[in-house]
Amino acid sequence: MNQIPSIVADGVPVRSPPSSSTTAHGLSLNTSSAFPTYPVKSPIGMGIALSPSCKSHPTTLPDNVLTVDATNVDDLSVYTSGSSDVLVIDVRPFNLYSASRLKTARNICIPSTLLKRSSYDMAHVINSSALPPETKNRLLKFIPTKILVYDASSTKGQLSTSLLQTLNKFLKYDCFSVAFLNGGLQSVDSRFVDTKATTPMRSPISPQTPNSAVMSNSELMQNGTESLSLPSDATFLSGFSLPSATASNQKMLMSIKKNLPRLDTSTNYNHELRLPSKFAEKMHKLPKWLMFLADGYGSEDYNKSIINKLSEKFNKLEKSEQLRLSMAINNYDKQSLSTMQKSPSHVHDSPEGYCTPSTLCPYCDEITYTIPKGIEYGDKNRYNNIWPYEHSRVCLVSSPCSAKKENADDYFNANYIHYEKLSRTKYIATQNPLEATNEDFWNTVWYNGVKGIVCLNNPSLISPRTYYDSDSYFSKGDLAVEIRHKQKYDGFTFREIEMTKHQTTKKTVYHFAYSDWPDFGTPDNFHTVFNMMQIKNDKVKSLSEQKPPSSKIPQAWDLLVHCSAGCGRTGCYITLDMVIDCFENHSDGALDPWGDIDLVYKSIQFQRQQRISMVQNLEQFIYCYESILNYVVEKLV
Incomplete structure (x- = not known):
């Protein structure tokens, strides 16, 4: 996938070589090479869910990544203040994020097969998330932002693949101050952890909520794609939790579409249309079926309006395809x-x-x-x-x-x-x-x-x-x-x-x-x-x-x-x-x-x-x- 030239503006400064005195905008950070061993708090007492599949490897942390001590109250207070120029990213699967998370954190859990691709850049990560539109716009316009990324337990010498690859997506740009949480969520004091349950995520094509019974084939056909819709804040690439009673045919349907865009993209997708240079003088000559691209041209919300129209068209294709796939998997005739x-x-x-x-x-x-x-x-x-x-x-x-x-x-x-x-x-x-x-x-x-x-x-x-x-x-x-x-x-x-x-x-x-x-x-x-x-x-x-x-x-x-x-x-x-x-x-x-x-x-x-x-x-x-x-x-x- 993955340059988005219309979103990633030309001329954005590439990150300069790090200096030895780099700090997090005045924050007192531990940047020494040796770290004390922190006592691990009980995940039960903390309400922290640890991933049984978290893969971490001995890895050298990039020099230009700031290290935030998970036990440093002052630093954590800055990142959890809710300031608009701060973004905290939780890269764990959504089922773990929904159980407990750092206050103000947003979940961005991208499949590692995509993160490892150099062509799957920061813009793709942003558009693949459920970040608020104002946060997406801030990042895609390269407005200076302090970014803290964490997982369950990574340390400076033992980073998970997903955390390291997510950090790398933001490191290219000087406008971002990128940091990671040394010790992960398991080392954070409970006062900074939010354990309030969040709405469970569903697969983009899952026909049920985690607490619902498995739908029968006839129910799926009767409900059509209405049962395939997503909550408005759902992310179409983030991890999700599957109910243990999910029918095998539904798991197969989830497998087919799990890495593809969710349906409701009209309000969260950021894209700058690439119009031809002579569009203004020739748009009245367009074929009838393309005339909608001229609607409102020159107005302030023109780009957003056209993207929404195209999103609606794409959503219809997706809904039709999901029904088609459910028919194929269930062998309907x-x-x-x-x-x-x-x-x-x-x-x-x-x-x-x-x-x-x-x-x-x-x-x-x-x-x-x-x-x-x-x-x-x-x-x-x-x-x-x-x-x-x-x-x-x-x-x-x-x-x-x-x-x-x-x-x-x-x-x-x-x-x-x-x-x-x-x-x-x-x-x-x-x-x-x-x-x-x-x-x-x-x-x-x-x-x-x-x-x-x-x-x-x-x-x-x-x-x-x-x-x-x-x-x-x-x-x-x-x-x-x-x-x-x-x-x-x-x-x-x-x-x-x-x-x-x-x-x-x-x-x-x-x-x-x-x-x-x-x-x-x-x-x-x-x-x-x-x-x-x-x-x-x-x-x-x-x-x-x-x-x-x-x-x-x-x-x-x-x-x-x-x-x-x-x-x-x-x-x-x-x-x-x-x-x-x-x-x-x-x-x-x-x-x-x-x-x-x-x-x-x-x-x-x-x-x-x-x-x-x-x-x-x-x-x-x-x-x-x-x-x-x-x-x-x-x-x-």
């Missing part, structure tokens, strides 16, 4: 749906309803959603919560020369996506191949007649050796993959690849590796993406006569697109490619690109009917509109 409340009023009749004649909800479309193979063949998935829907899954094609097996493994984590109302281009969306699935990947390219491969992985975030860096040979299918030509462009690298089967049959495929698109995030530059698309179009068009080698797949699939999981960045790229193709190569029967129907929304809604989490978060959703807006203003009006 149309017959079982007919015995339930198939058309709940909140889906169709309320102002928040997300089913329309042009974008049907999962209750009304003609698709049966299941994911059995994705669970069965878990070792072939890059992630344990991204599985392909069965109705659109790409199946491996066996070589005619191979021995036939009744139960042959045809599993590949990929889905077909072809939306003729927007574009004639036929896509395959998939994950970045594992070492164990490299041959499956190239066989999919071969048998589906793929002409172009778009790789959106940042090479620095994946293994040093990528599948496209060198020639390959797969003896099982007697398939050779050879790189014939390589050329670097601004933001991406082009490769011409020749594939040879049985040393006789050959085909060409063009590979485009875009290097500047962070995981969970968006590119800084619109134009490098547009340029890659144009070159891709020209190259792929030259292979229009190339056909699939097997009658099992009668028509070629033009483009295989992947990132890491094959949903977030992949969905963004396919959305842009579809919508731009609709403008440039409009065909009879296709949607009118200048009409009322929102093409970005339609594209993403259709993609999500074929594969989980296409366009994964609100930031990526906004980026799709920003990109198309910039394209239309600069190229078409």
